[in-house]
Amino acid sequence: MLDDIRRAPKVLLHDHLDGGLRPETIVDLARETGYDALPATDPAELRTWFAEASDSGSLERYLETFDHTVGVMQTAEALTRVAYECAEDLAKDGVVYAEVRYAPEQHTRNGLTLNQVVEAVLRGFAEGGRDHGIRVGTLLTAMRHQARSMEIAELAVRYRDEGVVGFDIAGAEAGYPPTRHLDAFEYLQRENAHFTIHAGEAFGLPSIWQAIQWCGADRLGHGVRIIDDIGEREGESPRLGRLAAYVRDKRIPLEMCPSSNVQTGAAKSIAEHPIGLLRRLYFRVTVNTDNRLMSGTTLSEEFAKLVEAFDYGWDDLQWFTVNAMKSAFLGFDERLELINGVIKPGFAQLKWRSHS
Ligand SMILES: O=c1[nH]cnc2c1ncn2[C@@H]1O[C@H](CO)[C@@H](O)[C@H]1O
Numbered sequence: 235m236l237d238d239i240r241r242a243p244k245v246l247l248h249d250h251l252d253g254g255l256r257p258e259t260i261v262d263l264a265r266e267t268g269y270d271a272l273p274a275t276d277p278a279e280l281r282t283w284f285a286e287a288s289d290s291g292s293l294e295r296y297l298e299t300f301d302h303t304v305g306v307m308q309t310a311e312a313l314t315r316v317a318y319e320c321a322e323d324l325a326k327d328g329v330v331y332a333e334v335r336y337a338p339e340q341h342t343r344n345g346l347t348l349n350q351v352v353e354a355v356l357r358g359f360a361e362g363g364r365d366h367g368i369r370v371g372t373l374l375t376a377m378r379h380q381a382r383s384m385e386i387a388e389l390a391v392r393y394r395d396e397g398v399v400g401f402d403i404a405g406a407e408a409g410y411p412p413t414r415h416l417d418a419f420e421y422l423q424r425e426n427a428h429f430t431i432h433a434g435e436a437f438g439l440p441s442i443w444q445a446i447q448w449c450g451a452d453r454l455g456h457g458v459r460i461i462d463d464i465g466e467r468e469g470e471s472p473r474l475g476r477l478a479a480y481v482r483d484k485r486i487p488l489e490m491c492p493s494s495n496v497q498t499g500a501a502k503s504i505a506e507h508p509i510g511l512l513r514r515l516y517f518r519v520t521v522n523t524d525n526r527l528m529s530g531t532t533l534s535e536e537f538a539k540l541v542e543a544f545d546y547g548w549d550d551l552q553w554f555t556v557n558a559m560k561s562a563f564l565g566f567d568e569r570l571e572l573i574n575g576v577i578k579p580g581f582a583q584l585k586w587r588s589h590s
């Protein structure tokens with residue numbers, strides 16, 4: 235099944251550039267740039283270290299592992315290489331359209347300007363995308379504990395015609411509500427720009443409510459805690475609270491990342507992940523990787539885990555994929571073209587093959 239899932243034309247909306255490096259590349263870049271704090275210098279050991287260190291049950295501890303990826307991504311060459319390889323790895327996994335995010339403010343330690351950071355990453359995505367047949371849009375993230383969101387929002391608008399398709403905030407959620415960055419979100423709305431907000435991962439409904447009703451988020455990063463506003467009832471359909479009903483009624487996309495949620499403690503296991511219920515209730519659910527290195531995963535593997543846990547078939551996987559494409563920060567005509575020209579024919583072929 236995993237091989238077939240790899241062949242399916244997939245769409246990925248939530249993937250962090252600094253959470254998806256190849257271990258071999260981290261080792262190379264550390265050597266080249268003089269970064270001497272790596273916990274291991276053997277790629278296989280490093281791969282294991284990331285997976286284990288990320289498995290703590292706490293978002294804060296999970297985020298500490300990024301010190302080492304961000305640490306080696308401080309030159310233009312390193313950023314271009316990482317972006318190029320990201321496009322290549324996603325394409326090899328059968329992803330046809332991806333939105334990949336990172337926080338430019340974390341890559342200026344050795345003197346790069348924000349513009350240089352963005353341009354280096356865009357170059358890598360453009361070249362990798364062209365060589366490997368995948369379209370990659372960039373989301374610029376501001377760190378929620380910092381105070382640079384307005385600057386980063388302006389950066390996103392500055393590069394909107396060069397491949398930056400939107401904006402996001404990430405980092406520790408508890409104690410850093412989305413409204414801290416309200417000016418940035420209001421600016422983006424006035425600029426007719428798109429943004430998603432990490433919300434409802436390590437903190438609950440108030441974070442989701444603020445992201446949508448105060449900040450005007452187009453999508454929610456994770457959003458798993460929306461489950462807290464849904465009451466399961468014996469023998470009856472679940473009762474949706476006002477916020478959950480709003481999210482479903484308005485078709486607000488949820489960028490769900492099952493493995494990452496299990497690692498940070500936002501879900502107990504894949505089998506108990508809220509995605510099962512939310513899919514049954516027809517929320518606009520999408521499936522994502524979050525951090526392929528930390529979670530030791532790929533988009534195909536995330537789908538395979540869901541197939542195993544919830545017995546999903548091709549129709550479900552296509553539904554998730556079309557949901558993701560509909561929710562992308564890409565023009566309507568381009569989304570339609572990918573849905574009708576690539577996704578539907580690709581899934582039709584796979585379904586036909588598995589019946590014959
Ligand atoms: O699941 C997550 N929740 C919140 N923040 C995250 C998550 N994954 C990564 N980052 C944060 O986003 C930054 C930019 O890519 C990363 O450096 C990491 O600190």
Ligand SMILES: [Zn+2]
Nearest residue numbers: 250432455524
């Ligand atoms: Zn994330």
